[in-house]
Amino acid sequence: MDQSLSFENGLIELLPRLRRFAHALTRNPADADDLVQMAIERALRSQDQWQPGTRLDSWACRITRNLWIDTVRSRSRKEAFEAPPEEGERVGTDPGETLEASADVKRVIAAMQQLPDEQREVVALILIEGFGYKEVSEMLDLPIGTVSSRLVRGRTALLAMVGER
Amino acid sequence: MSADEKFFAWLDGELSGAEAAEMEAKVASDPDLARLAEQHRALGGKLKIVFDQVAEAPVPKHLIETIRPPARVIDFQSAKEAREARRAWHPAAQWAAMAATLVLGFFAGTFTPRYDNAPVKVQDGAIYASASLNQALGSELASAPAAGPVRIGLTYRDQTGAICRTFTEAKSSGLACRNGARWQLHGLFPAPEGQGDAYRMAAGMDPNLATLVNSTIAGDPFGPAQEKAAQRRGWK
Numbered sequence: 001m002d003q004s005l006s007f008e009n010g011l012i013e014l015l016p017r018l019r020r021f022a023h024a025l026t027r028n029p030a031d032a033d034d035l036v037q038m039a040i041e042r043a044l045r046s047q048d049q050w051q052p053g054t055r056l057d058s059w060a061c062r063i064t065r066n067l068w069i070d071t072v073r074s075r076s077r078k079e080a081f082e083a084p085p086e087e088g089e090r091v092g093t094d095p096g097e098t099l100e101a102s103a104d105v106k107r108v109i110a111a112m113q114q115l116p117d118e119q120r121e122v123v124a125l126i127l128i129e130g131f132g133y134k135e136v137s138e139m140l141d142l143p144i145g146t147v148s149s150r151l152v153r154g155r156t157a158l159l160a161m162v163g164e165r
Numbered sequence: 166m167s168a169d170e171k172f173f174a175w176l177d178g179e180l181s182g183a184e185a186a187e188m189e190a191k192v193a194s195d196p197d198l199a200r201l202a203e204q205h206r207a208l209g210g211k212l213k214i215v216f217d218q219v220a221e222a223p224v225p226k227h228l229i230e231t232i233r234p235p236a237r238v239i240d241f242q243s244a245k246e247a248r249e250a251r252r253a254w255h256p257a258a259q260w261a262a263m264a265a266t267l268v269l270g271f272f273a274g275t276f277t278p279r280y281d282n283a284p285v286k287v288q289d290g291a292i293y294a295s296a297s298l299n300q301a302l303g304s305e306l307a308s309a310p311a312a313g314p315v316r317i318g319l320t321y322r323d324q325t326g327a328i329c330r331t332f333t334e335a336k337s338s339g340l341a342c343r344n345g346a347r348w349q350l351h352g353l354f355p356a357p358e359g360q361g362d363a364y365r366m367a368a369g370m371d372p373n374l375a376t377l378v379n380s381t382i383a384g385d386p387f388g389p390a391q392e393k394a395a396q397r398r399g400w401k
Contacts, residue, residue, distance in 0.1 A: 016222075104211065109215065112212075127208075162208060
C-alpha cells in the first residue's frame with residue numbers, strides 16, 4: 001500500500017481514540033473537536049517526521065497533547081475565567097453533547113475537570129488510552145518517576161471525588 | 166519508587182517477575198490494600214466507560230474529510246467557463262483555442278494567422294486587432310451599427326482605466342481594450358460549430374465573454390452618449 005495512503009488510513013482509524021483523548025483533556029466538546037482538527041492538520045503537515053514502523057497512536061497523541069498545551073488549554077483557561085462558574089460543568093450536562101449524562105458520568109467528568117492539567121493528561125493517557133508508563137514518559141518527555149507520581153496523585157484525587165465505595 | 170507508586174504500578178501491570186509476585190502477596194494479605202485495589206480498578210473501569218462513549222460516537226465528517234478530502238464534485242459548466250475565462254486572458258492559450266477556426270502557420274519563429282480575414286494579429290507577444298477589426302473598434306458605435314463584418318457590443322471602462330469594447334464578427338466574439346493607439350485583445354472566443362453570420366447577429370453574448378466583461382468592468386457599460394463622447398476623445 002502506498003505509504004501516505006496507509007498514513008491517512010491510520011489517522012482515520014485513530015480518530016475515535018484521538019477524540020476520546022481530546023475529550024478527556026479539554027473541558028468542553030467543542031474544544032475537543034477543535035483540538036482534534038488542529039492535531040490532524042499538524043499530523044498531515046508533519047507526516048515526514050513520523051517513522052513508519054513506530055506507533056502512530058503515540059505520535060498522534062503527543063501532537064494532540066502538545067497542541068492542547070500550546071493553544072486550547074490557554075484558551076479554555078481564559079474562557080473559564082470569563083464564563084460563569086456553571087459553564088465549566090457544561091460537558092456531559094447538555095443532552096445535545098457527545099456524552100450521555102447520567103449522574104455517574106457527570107461525577108466522573110467533573111472530577112476529571114478538577115484535576116490539575118499535568119495529572120489529567122497522565123490519567124487520560126494511562127487509565128483511559130491504555131499506554132504504558134514508559135510510552136507516556138517518552139511522549140511527554142518526562143522521567144518515568146514523574147509520570148508515576150502524577151498518576152498516583154491524579155487517581156487518588158479522582159477516587160476521593162468520585163467517591164468509590 | 167514509593168510504596169504507593171509500586172502498588173499502582175502493580176495494579177497497572179507495570180511490574181513483572183519477583184516484584185509483581187511480592188506486591189500480589191502483599192495485597193492478598195492486606196484487606197485495606199485489597200479494597201483499595203478494587204476501588205481503583207472500578208474507577209479505571211468507570212473512566213473507560215465514560216470516555217469510551219466518545220470513541221464509540223460517530224466521528225464528525227469534517228474530521229475525516231480533513232484527512233481524506235471527498236472527491237470534488239465538478240460543476241462542469243462552471244469549470245468550463247472558468248477555464249475559458251482564464252484562457253481568454255492568456256494570449257498563448259487563447260491561440261490554442263482559436264486554432265480550430267483560424268488555422269495558424271509558423272514563420273521563422275513568429276506566427277501569424279494565415280486566414281486572410283483573421284480579426285487579430287500577434288505582435289511582441291500580445292494580440293492586437295488586425296486592420297479591419299481595428300477600424301471597426303475605432304469607428305463603429307453600438308448605437309449606430311455599420312454594415313461591416315464586425316458588430317460592436319458593449320463599451321466600458323475597465324478597472325485599469327482603459328476603454329474596452331466587446332465585438333462579434335463572423336467566427337468569433339471577443340473583448341479588446343485600448344492600449345496606446347491600438348486595440349489589444351483580451352479575449353477571443355470561437356463561434357459554436359456551424360454558426361457563422363448567424364452567430365454575429367445573435368443577440369446573446371458568449372457566456373465566456375460575459376464572464377470576462379464582468380471580471381474587468383469598472384462601473385456600468387457606456388450609454389450611447391458616453392460611447393460617442395469616448396470616440397470623440399480618441400478612446401482615451
